[in-house]
Amino acid sequence: MWQLDPETIITIITILGAIIGIVLGAVIPAIMEGMAVKKALDGIAKQPDAANDLRTTLLISMALLESTAIYVLLVILVILFANPLLDRFF
Numbered sequence: 001m002w003q004l005d006p007e008t009i010i011t012i013i014t015i016l017g018a019i020i021g022i023v024l025g026a027v028i029p030a031i032m033e034g035m036a037v038k039k040a041l042d043g044i045a046k047q048p049d050a051a052n053d054l055r056t057t058l059l060i061s062m063a064l065l066e067s068t069a070i071y072v073l074l075v076i077l078v079i080l081f082a083n084p085l086l087d088r089f090f
Helices: 006-046 048-081 084-089
Strands: none
Touching: 006 048, 006 084
8 A cells, every 4th residue: 555644645635625626616606607697587588678787786696606716716726835734734
C-alpha cells in the first residue's frame, strides 16, 4: 500500500473537495437560473403588459444567482491556492 505523508493526504482531500464544490457551485445556480427564466417567460406570455416589471425582476434575480456561483469560485480558489489547512496542521 502507499505510504503518503499527512500533507499529501490533506492536499488530495482539499483538491477533491474543491472539485465537488465547483461542480455543485456551478450546476445548482445554472439550474435555478433556468427555472427563473422559464417562469419569467411564462409570466410574460400570459401577461404581456407586465413584461417590463418581470424583466426587471428577472435581471435582479439572475444577478443574485450568479453572485452565488462567483462566491463559490472565490472560496474554491482560496482553498486551492492559499490552503489554510496546511498551515493549521503542519
